[in-house]
Amino acid sequence: MQSLRDTWLLFNHYLTMTMRNPVMVIVGLFQPIVQLLLFAPLLEPIANTEGFPEGGSIGVFTPGLLVMLGITGSLFVVFGFIAELRAGVLERMRVTPLSRLALVLGRLLRDVVMLLLQATVLVGVAWLMGLRADPAGVALSMLIVVLLGLLVSSCSYAVALILQDENAVASVLNFLILPILLLSGITLPLTLAPNWIQNVAGVNPFAYAVDASRALFIGQFSNPAVWQGYLVMGVLAFLGVFWAVRSFRQGVA
Amino acid sequence: MIILETKELAKSFRVRGRLVEAVKGVTMSVQAGEIFGFLGPNGAGKTTTMRMLTTLLKPSSGQATIAGIDLFTNSRQVREKIGYVSQAGGAEGASTARENLILQGRFYGLSLPDAVARAKELLAALDLEQIADRPSSSYSGGQRRRLDLALGMVHKPKLLLLDEPTAALDPQSRAWLWTEVRRLNAEGTTVFMTTHYLDEADALCQRLAIIDDGRIVVEGTPDDLKRQIVGDTITLGLQFQPETGQQVQALLQEQSYIHSLEYDEQAVRLVVDRGAEALPKILRLIDDANVHVQTVELSRPSLDDVFLKQTGRSLRESAN
Ligand SMILES: Nc1ncnc2c1ncn2[C@@H]1O[C@H](COP(=O)(O)OP(=O)(O)OP(=O)(O)O)[C@@H](O)[C@H]1O
Numbered sequence: 001m002q003s004l005r006d007t008w009l010l011f012n013h014y015l016t017m018t019m020r021n022p023v024m025v026i027v028g029l030f031q032p033i034v035q036l037l038l039f040a041p042l043l044e045p046i047a048n049t050e051g052f053p054e055g056g057s058i059g060v061f062t063p064g065l066l067v068m069l070g071i072t073g074s075l076f077v078v079f080g081f082i083a084e085l086r087a088g089v090l091e092r093m094r095v096t097p098l099s100r101l102a103l104v105l106g107r108l109l110r111d112v113v114m115l116l117l118q119a120t121v122l123v124g125v126a127w128l129m130g131l132r133a134d135p136a137g138v139a140l141s142m143l144i145v146v147l148l149g150l151l152v153s154s155c156s157y158a159v160a161l162i163l164q165d166e167n168a169v170a171s172v173l174n175f176l177i178l179p180i181l182l183l184s185g186i187t188l189p190l191t192l193a194p195n196w197i198q199n200v201a202g203v204n205p206f207a208y209a210v211d212a213s214r215a216l217f218i219g220q221f222s223n224p225a226v227w228q229g230y231l232v233m234g235v236l237a238f239l240g241v242f243w244a245v246r247s248f249r250q251g252v253a
Numbered sequence: 254m255i256i257l258e259t260k261e262l263a264k265s266f267r268v269r270g271r272l273v274e275a276v277k278g279v280t281m282s283v284q285a286g287e288i289f290g291f292l293g294p295n296g297a298g299k300t301t302t303m304r305m306l307t308t309l310l311k312p313s314s315g316q317a318t319i320a321g322i323d324l325f326t327n328s329r330q331v332r333e334k335i336g337y338v339s340q341a342g343g344a345e346g347a348s349t350a351r352e353n354l355i356l357q358g359r360f361y362g363l364s365l366p367d368a369v370a371r372a373k374e375l376l377a378a379l380d381l382e383q384i385a386d387r388p389s390s391s392y393s394g395g396q397r398r399r400l401d402l403a404l405g406m407v408h409k410p411k412l413l414l415l416d417e418p419t420a421a422l423d424p425q426s427r428a429w430l431w432t433e434v435r436r437l438n439a440e441g442t443t444v445f446m447t448t449h450y451l452d453e454a455d456a457l458c459q460r461l462a463i464i465d466d467g468r469i470v471v472e473g474t475p476d477d478l479k480r481q482i483v484g485d486t487i488t489l490g491l492q493f494q495p496e497t498g499q500q501v502q503a504l505l506q507e508q509s510y511i512h513s514l515e516y517d518e519q520a521v522r523l524v525v526d527r528g529a530e531a532l533p534k535i536l537r538l539i540d541d542a543n544v545h546v547q548t549v550e551l552s553r554p555s556l557d558d559v560f561l562k563q564t565g566r567s568l569r570e571s572a573n
């Protein structure tokens with residue numbers, strides 16, 4: 001099938017480009033690892049307080065950082081993309097018979113592969129710091145990370161096609177990122193938060209991803225948070241990819 | 254045979270609630286085998302038309318076919334037949350010319366060995382071999398433009414669309430590009446190109462259309478278009494006193510070989526029959542009246558005059 005061939009072609013191309021200049025991939029890993037090294041020890045004393053979830057400080061913190069990685073890492077794919085838009089690279093591709101679907105899927109596949117690579121490194125570092133999580137649970141939460149990456153990457157591309165400007169995109173990101181991260185319970189579990197914050201977080205889809213990964217890390221596969229997390233992320237990832245495909249089809253204004 | 258035909262092609266954009274009519278109605282036809290020029294001032298709608306013809310934009314209304322295939326219902330088939338070099342170019346800066354070309358070949362369905370062979374061929378043809386394995390972001394403007402052109406030709410398209418191929422090029426690269434376009438054309442490629450430069454359209458294009466404010470104002474061969482302009486133009490730079498203009502107008506009013514006369518604070522512009530014969534007579538008349546002539550210019554009808562006649566403005570003026 002042509003879409004498959006083209007997706008594979010573009011995936012290989014983008015992967016080569018990223019490998020040639022992996023700065024973004026390394027920078028993307030830097031923040032979560034610093035947090036892991038410096039912030040996790042700070043959580044140690046409160047890990048035994050009432051309301052702190054099971055799993056110990058690093059067991060609770062690592063799944064949160066995985067989600068953070070998925071959000072921030074995938075948001076930054078957008079800068080390279082806008083530069084490409086400006087140079088007319090995407091436009092040149094759109095004049096060729098390349099499958100329209102492949103134009104999006106090739107990129108997303110690259111993003112997801114890079115994200116998985118980063119996530120593996122992150123879990124590896126956490127392991128060295130004493131994380132002892134359920135291996136099957138870790139593997140299953142990687143799937144959550146994949147869905148999350150698909151969602152964030154595809155929305156970033158769609159927004160970039162609308163704004164077409166690095167500065168505008170950067171301000172939108174800055175505006176969104178902090179509340180999203182705080183309200184996901186990434187750094188501090190929301191079980192410690194006052195009620196109203198918990199209510200607000202209830203509509204934050206990323207909080208579902210965090211809760212699901214935390215449950216998976218301690219091997220609670222039948223915890224409702226798990227299926228809820230998959231469902232919320234799955235549906236949103238699907239909608240996100242759909243939006244991106246549509247935007248690419250309509251093209252670059 | 255007609256290779257490209259449009260009927261009342263139009264595109265409007267909605268910008269902050271306001272409707273911008275970028276292209277209001279373009280009807281034209283391009284014959285297979287010609288170099289067709291698409292001429293117009295800034296913002297006339299050239300690029301927007303080009304983007305519709307290359308399947309990048311859906312028109313608001315109207316029709317277009319390429320090689321008889323409908324552009325908007327069979328976009329995929331059309332894409333195989335056309336090559337496009339946009340104003341921005343579109344080469345990947347982090348990749349080398351060779352990598353860019355191989356990948357582009359793959360986009361058009363070539364197998365890897367075929368794409369490699371084709372890239373080699375084009376690198377040689379466009380004199381890019383020496384820099385073929387350097388990232389294209391390090392190229393000079395002219396080298397970059399050559400790569401852009403090569404990218405548009407990878408699949409040997411029947412119709413090559415070039416959006417301002419020579420804008421911002423030095424004279425040497427410009428001359429090179431003209432030669433290249435002529436060579437391609439001689440090999441059977443139809444070329445549709447936009448340009449700001451009248452001399453370029455005159456020298457290169459067998460036929461052209463002038464677009465202004467989203468509409469085609471005239472279409473034909475450069476010679477046909479110029480023939481519509483009666484007479485030659487004489488421009489006299491005079492030492493102006495406040496009443497000089499009127500004085501010269503009064504002096505020359507009776508002369509039957511003068512078709513029209515306009516003046517501003519610097520010059521008097523006359524359209525006359527047989528300029529070479531008229532010029533001495535005019536100079537004599539003016540000299541007798543003691544008006545001091547500083548410069549004289551006699552010009553055959555140019556495309557700029559065609560544009561002026563069709564739109565009431567000079568292309569050079571409106572380009573600023
Ligand atoms: N995506 C868009 N959204 C809104 N307006 C647009 C868009 N693209 C073009 N326009 C407007 O349409 C008009 C025609 O633009 P176009 O780029 O086709 O002109 P052009 O003839 O190529 O000019 P130039 O010689 O400067 O390249 C301009 O007024 C431009 O501002």
Ligand SMILES: [Mg+2]
Binds near residue numbers: 340
């Ligand atoms: Mg233009």
